[in-house]
Amino acid sequence: MGWDDTIVALATAPGVAAIGVIRLSGRRSFEIINQLFHSKDLHKQPSHTIHVGFLREGDIVLDEAVVSLFRGPRSYTGEDVVEISAHGSPFVQQQIIDACIKYGARLAKPGEFTQRAFLNGKLDLAQAEAVADLISSNTSASQKAALHTMRGGFSQKLKELREQLLKFSALIELELDFSQEDVEFADRKQLQKLITELSFSTDQLINSFQLGNVIKNGVSVAIIGKPNAGKSTLLNTLLNENRAIVSEIAGTTRDTIEEIINIDGILFRLIDTAGIRQHSSDLIEKEGMKRSFEKMRTADLILYLFDVANEPATEVKERISEFREQELKYLIVANKIDAMNEAEVRLAYAGIDNIVFISAKEKRHTEVLNERMIDMVLAGQIQTESTVVTNARHYHALKEVSTSLNDIKQGMDNKIPGDLLALDIRRCLHYLGEITGEVSNEDMLDYIFSKFCIGK
Amino acid sequence: MGWDDTIVALATAPGVAAIGVIRLSGRRSFEIINQLFHSKDLHKQPSHTIHVGFLREGDIVLDEAVVSLFRGPRSYTGEDVVEISAHGSPFVQQQIIDACIKYGARLAKPGEFTQRAFLNGKLDLAQAEAVADLISSNTSASQKAALHTMRGGFSQKLKELREQLLKFSALIELELDFSQEDVEFADRKQLQKLITELSFSTDQLINSFQLGNVIKNGVSVAIIGKPNAGKSTLLNTLLNENRAIVSEIAGTTRDTIEEIINIDGILFRLIDTAGIRQHSSDLIEKEGMKRSFEKMRTADLILYLFDVANEPATEVKERISEFREQELKYLIVANKIDAMNEAEVRLAYAGIDNIVFISAKEKRHTEVLNERMIDMVLAGQIQTESTVVTNARHYHALKEVSTSLNDIKQGMDNKIPGDLLALDIRRCLHYLGEITGEVSNEDMLDYIFSKFCIGK
Numbered sequence: 068m069g070w071d072d073t074i075v076a077l078a079t080a081p082g083v084a085a086i087g088v089i090r091l092s093g094r095r096s097f098e099i100i101n102q103l104f105h106s107k108d109l110h111k112q113p114s115h116t117i118h119v120g121f122l123r124e125g126d127i128v129l130d131e132a133v134v135s136l137f138r139g140p141r142s143y144t145g146e147d148v149v150e151i152s153a154h155g156s157p158f159v160q161q162q163i164i165d166a167c168i169k170y171g172a173r174l175a176k177p178g179e180f181t182q183r184a185f186l187n188g189k190l191d192l193a194q195a196e197a198v199a200d201l202i203s204s205n206t207s208a209s210q211k212a213a214l215h216t217m218r219g220g221f222s223q224k225l226k227e228l229r230e231q232l233l234k235f236s237a238l239i240e241l242e243l244d245f246s247q248e249d250v251e252f253a254d255r256k257q258l259q260k261l262i263t264e265l266s267f268s269t270d271q272l273i274n275s276f277q278l279g280n281v282i283k284n285g286v287s288v289a290i291i292g293k294p295n296a297g298k299s300t301l302l303n304t305l306l307n308e309n310r311a312i313v314s315e316i317a318g319t320t321r322d323t324i325e326e327i328i329n330i331d332g333i334l335f336r337l338i339d340t341a342g343i344r345q346h347s348s349d350l351i352e353k354e355g356m357k358r359s360f361e362k363m364r365t366a367d368l369i370l371y372l373f374d375v376a377n378e379p380a381t382e383v384k385e386r387i388s389e390f391r392e393q394e395l396k397y398l399i400v401a402n403k404i405d406a407m408n409e410a411e412v413r414l415a416y417a418g419i420d421n422i423v424f425i426s427a428k429e430k431r432h433t434e435v436l437n438e439r440m441i442d443m444v445l446a447g448q449i450q451t452e453s454t455v456v457t458n459a460r461h462y463h464a465l466k467e468v469s470t471s472l473n474d475i476k477q478g479m480d481n482k483i484p485g486d487l488l489a490l491d492i493r494r495c496l497h498y499l500g501e502i503t504g505e506v507s508n509e510d511m512l513d514y515i516f517s518k519f520c521i522g523k
Numbered sequence: 524m525g526w527d528d529t530i531v532a533l534a535t536a537p538g539v540a541a542i543g544v545i546r547l548s549g550r551r552s553f554e555i556i557n558q559l560f561h562s563k564d565l566h567k568q569p570s571h572t573i574h575v576g577f578l579r580e581g582d583i584v585l586d587e588a589v590v591s592l593f594r595g596p597r598s599y600t601g602e603d604v605v606e607i608s609a610h611g612s613p614f615v616q617q618q619i620i621d622a623c624i625k626y627g628a629r630l631a632k633p634g635e636f637t638q639r640a641f642l643n644g645k646l647d648l649a650q651a652e653a654v655a656d657l658i659s660s661n662t663s664a665s666q667k668a669a670l671h672t673m674r675g676g677f678s679q680k681l682k683e684l685r686e687q688l689l690k691f692s693a694l695i696e697l698e699l700d701f702s703q704e705d706v707e708f709a710d711r712k713q714l715q716k717l718i719t720e721l722s723f724s725t726d727q728l729i730n731s732f733q734l735g736n737v738i739k740n741g742v743s744v745a746i747i748g749k750p751n752a753g754k755s756t757l758l759n760t761l762l763n764e765n766r767a768i769v770s771e772i773a774g775t776t777r778d779t780i781e782e783i784i785n786i787d788g789i790l791f792r793l794i795d796t797a798g799i800r801q802h803s804s805d806l807i808e809k810e811g812m813k814r815s816f817e818k819m820r821t822a823d824l825i826l827y828l829f830d831v832a833n834e835p836a837t838e839v840k841e842r843i844s845e846f847r848e849q850e851l852k853y854l855i856v857a858n859k860i861d862a863m864n865e866a867e868v869r870l871a872y873a874g875i876d877n878i879v880f881i882s883a884k885e886k887r888h889t890e891v892l893n894e895r896m897i898d899m900v901l902a903g904q905i906q907t908e909s910t911v912v913t914n915a916r917h918y919h920a921l922k923e924v925s926t927s928l929n930d931i932k933q934g935m936d937n938k939i940p941g942d943l944l945a946l947d948i949r950r951c952l953h954y955l956g957e958i959t960g961e962v963s964n965e966d967m968l969d970y971i972f973s974k975f976c977i978g979k
Contacts, residue, residue: 085979
């Protein structure tokens with residue numbers, strides 16, 4: 068495989084810094100750098116070596132730079148790659164990029180280096196997508212999930228599923244060639260067993276998506292409760308105890324988010340509950356709470372905060388039944404235990420599940436709250452090196468895989484003819500292949516890589 | 524020379540990008556990277572080679588990275604240097620830096636890599652300072668001046684001056700050893716000739732500072748004139764015709780600047796003349812103009828704009844005499860020639876020097892204005908590859924050199940004894956040496972390098 072054009076882009080973040088790296092990839096990479104780098108013929112230098120010298124455009128010295136050479140296929144893209152480590156002046160970098168363009172390169176599109184890596188078979192589509200996830204990762208959990216996929220963990224699992232199914236597909240296709248003879252090469256019992264196994268694995272992956280999504284995008288948390296339950300104090304305590312994340316994650320809209328915190332590598336996005344926090348006193352309280360719930364339905368987790376001096380167990384239980392009715396994940400937070408005898412308080416609310424007793428003001432037991440929040444999210448699902456689906460595209464493809472597996476199962480139960488069964492199996496293989504890119508089309512690839520940064 | 528500690532820092536601009544480069548320098552660089560990089564022993568790899576692999580902190584995979592090895596003294600700092608090209612996630616980069624620190628590195632101070640390069644004799648002080656200038660360069664003129672100094676052009680010139688003077692110094696010191704015998708080893712006539720030559724070169728360098736400063740920091744330009752002379756239109760025309768620079772140059776205060784444009788590689792900072800532009804009609808006009816002049820005294824260049832239909836030559840000449848009185852550099856801009864016969868207009872203002880006739884509205888002859896602005900600044904001073912002083916520290920040291928040269932000259936005229944002459948020569952040598960760092964002290968170095976970015 069190969070393209071005629073050579074691409075160039077700044078690979079490091081823009082801005083004044085010590086250095087900036089410009090990346091060239093394509094057939095003419097070495098030819099282009101040789102036009103700028105005069106002190107030796109880089110064509111003759113071995114791969115994976117580094118050369119220091121001045122870059123010149125005609126008589127004009129552009130920079131003193133460090134040039135790294137990677138010969139295809141032993142490079143990121145699989146093509147000849149040259150990395151120019153220039154001084155960190157955006158002006159100087161632009162001049163070097165302009166000179167590369169003058170000598171035949173063109174500016175790379177977003178993700179085009181990784182797209183070429185995929186098209187050259189250096190990594191599969193799921194791995195390529197994990198590169199973008201790694202770059203935007205900002206917790207150890209998202210970093211771990213991205214690296215696991217990048218290293219092929221996810222792809223390996225899918226490949227195993229696909230290969231087993233392929234074998235059966237081949238046998239069934241063979242049957243079709245001998246259709247007049249009514250033979251069965253593919254053992255239906257074994258196929259049934261395989262489909263069951265596949266369904267189990269697929270469902271496991273599909274279920275991991277919720278966790279995967281949490282890892283990638285964080286957990287949205289709504290802190291709700293009556294006025295004076297201590298919501299602002301709790302918010303401040305959570306922010307102080309956990310590292311607050313200031314930066315935005317690229318590509319996620321979060322106009323409603325107020326604060327982001329990191330507890331044990333999981334991001335919690337504390338949703339703006341301004342409308343709920345400030346009940347004006349002339350609103351009927353219950354009506355106000357109802358509205359809060361409506362607004363909070365989109366949250367992944369609700370922290371229901373109440374003041375132990377002001378809200379009896381019966382009232383809290385009412386809230387809980389409302390949460391359950393609406394299938395909301397909740398954690399009940401009994402606040403202001405500092406004002407009373409803790410043992411008595413605990414007794415008063417005995418029998419209520421998912422409850423934590425704290426004093427937000429005195430920071431008592433707030434570490435228990437942190438732990439419970441993490442527990443609520445993980446619910447025992449995270450195991451080391453387990454495969455977690457973090458990508459919405461993969462999730463939707465897996466859903467299609469699941470549907471076609473069901474169709475195969477039903478088809479076999481109804482003893483449908485081999486040619487119809489083969490169609491369902493092919494559909495299942497198609498969606499499995501779409502995830503890792505064994506099946507792909509240009510539009511899909513363009514869409515996926517357009518979300519990358521330029522230079523990657 | 525050597526330091527016990529190994530330093531680490533992010534060398535690329537912070538922010539999400541394709542890649543980010545982390546730099547290690549010091550005795551333990553290879554030992555530290557070996558703790559993270561397990562797939563081969565990097566200690567055994569040759570210098571200037573590149574290695575791809577996973578970085579691990581214990582069991583945890585941090586990233587897949589490209590590691591470049593530079594063995595001292597063949598490195599930027601002269602020490603063992605390792606550059607880690609990591610994925611462009613600030614979170615991942617921080618983890619790698621933290622791991623390096625865990626294994627014995629410490630965070631580098633601003634400019635510490637370049638400071639080590641200087642202390643290890645990889646570049647002299649003037650060259651080191653030019654690295655920072657190159658990084659903050661944002662025009663081809665500033666880039667060229669920085670690269671010229673970086674490549675040793677400036678240092679070479681100083682070294683020549685210094686070596687000649689050193690010879691005489693040695694001879695005069697020798698005379699002191701034989702002071703009772705009243706011999707003259709150092710030919711006073713030759714010394715006189717040398718001092719004259721040195722003074723000429725030094726004064727040339729000192730004079731180049733104004734130009735150097737213009738190249739480095741730009742030219743401040745005030746556009747002044749009566750209301751309705753067309754100042755806003757001219758400003759817009761200049762901005763449209765020339766590339767407007769949006770970014771700020773680090774380290775310069777410019778709260779009064781409104782717009783920055785680049786004409787032929789020279790930056791022009793168009794100073795905010797809001798106070799001058801909007802004369803309220805109830806102010807006596809002359810008083811208003813006087814205030815404007817006061818405010819504009821700090822500008823490098825004044826563009827005095829007038830409407831040819833409203834300001835006769837006599838009035839313009841009055842303005843000019845005021846400019847001259849205050850020793851201001853000015854360019855007279857006769858505007859709105861589109862409304863009249865151009866030849867007649869030119870005749871009406873004949874005899875006025877430094878005048879350009881334009882129509883800002885119709886963009887007529889504005890290219891002439893651009894050229895004249897450049898001419899005003901360069902005044903024939905820029906020659907290819909000529910040495911230009913751009914650094915205030917160098918300028919002040921050169922001033923001291925000039926003073927001590929004068930003292931030597933006067934001393935010789937007054938036939939002062941050799942030991943006094945030797946003192947003046949030593950003083951002169953001291954200041955020459957301070958520029959290139961042959962003479963330096965820790966405070967001075969700390970001050971110089973503290974202005975660098977971290978990672979350089």
